[in-house]
Amino acid sequence: MSSLKIQGGVKLQGEIIPQGAKNEALQIIAAVLLSPEPITINKIPNIRDVNKLIELVGDLGAKVEKLGEESYRFTAKDLDVAFLETDEFKTKAASLRGSIMILGPLLARYGYAKIPRPGGDKIGRRRLDTHFIGFEKLGAKFNYSKKDAFYKIDASNLQGCYMHLDEASVTGTANILMASVLAKGTTTIYNAACEPYIQQLCKMLNRMGAKISGIGSNLLQIEGVEKLGGTEHTMLPDMIEVGSFIGMAAMTQSAITIKGAGVEHLGLIPDIFRRLGIQLEIKGDDIHVPAQERYEIDTFIDGSILTIADAPWPGFTPDLLSIVLVTAIQAKGTVLVHQKMFESRLFFVDKLIDMGAQIILCDPHRATVIGMDRKQPLKGIKMSSPDIRAGVSLLIAALSAEGESIISNVEQIDRGYQNIDARLKALGAQIERIEQ
Incomplete structure (x- = not known):
């Protein structure tokens, strides 16, 4: 069994290439x-x-x-x-x-x-x-x-x-x-x-x-x-990795360029992150996410709270709802995340709440995230990865948190993300794999 030890609060910088899908x-x-x-x-x-x-x-x-x-x-x-x-x-x-x-x-x-x-x-x-x-x-x-x-x-x-x-x-x-x-x-x-x-x-x-x-x-x-x-x-570039890296850049206030992102195949993904207030600069097939001190969640035209939900393609992929949820933690504003497909995919939010996030788990399919607008950082804790996407969401939270976090059962992350610790180290992350 492996764990990841992360020292959070470090801004990242550089280029990263998504793996094949x-x-x-x-x-x-x-x-x-x-x-x-x-x-x-x-x-x-x-x-x-x-x-x-x-x-x-x-x-x-x-x-x-x-x-x-x-x-x-x-x-x-x-x-x-x-x-x-x-x-x-x-x-x-x-x-x-x-x-x-x-x-x-x-x-x-x-x-x-x-x-x-x-x-x-x-x-x-x-x-x-x-x-x-x-x-x-x-x-x-x-x-x-x-x-x-x-x-x-x-x-x-x-x-x-x-x-x-x-x-x-x-x-x-x-x-x-x-x-x-x-x-x-x-x-x-x-x-x-x-x-x-x-x-x-x-x-x-x-x-x-x-x-x-x-x-x-x-x-x-x-x-x-x-x-x-x-x-x-x-293979196409992995759109779930692309979305994960966008969320990671926003949460850690980092300037990151995603090389060869397969932009024409991303569908709604760039637009959904823009609705969270994240700036994206698309240059050919690359996506540059500039460092942002703050980002503000959009509302619907009538001023009501934004809802982001999964749907069959060309709707928004369910594999990125966990990333959207964690990215909204430090935004200004509120968003309702509605995971329609799987009734247990949002249960990892209890760990985010333990880190200091303001999230209401409404039911097995819906969670309301009340963005903290950087007024207080998340704090590092010990936690376990329940599945691939939740594991990476917890990793993003840990990278943005104050202090040390340890994520166990990291084999779940390894099922979907290739050599993730080494690739994040190349961006400046303070992350270490611990074999148990």
């Missing part, structure tokens, strides 16, 4: 299982969840070659589907929520797949119904065994169809999409997720020979093909 990586790496030909992927983030999925793909029989620090070549010519029956598979897949993404490719190529109930963040219920209902509409037969907690799917004859998803699930859309590219006939997916991650997956699959139209919309049409070939793909 974690959420995209989990889909793209699973997609290599669709083709027997070599596929090269660049800008792969070196983080725990992604590395576990790469290892799992290798265990299934794919040849994995590391070409550089962020580049891999995968050749899934002869896969060992029998590995799905082993205790090793059960242990590894159960520890990684991203393991769910191998189902679509395996169903498309081999007509059979199984997976244990996957793990991941403890942020509330994360149902998998959308995945399995989609597979069933394509003709798969689904069974869940409570005895061994395995989902088993037989899909020996996938047929294209029309389906209207019950929710615009990103991973559900990706999984159904990957299952349908090799199905017979045409599949139409309505209420599909259209995040940049899905757009990237669609573009990669089309380069491999798939026939997908409607990319960037919530209506996808997939004409099934006999086989897919190889390709090369480069």
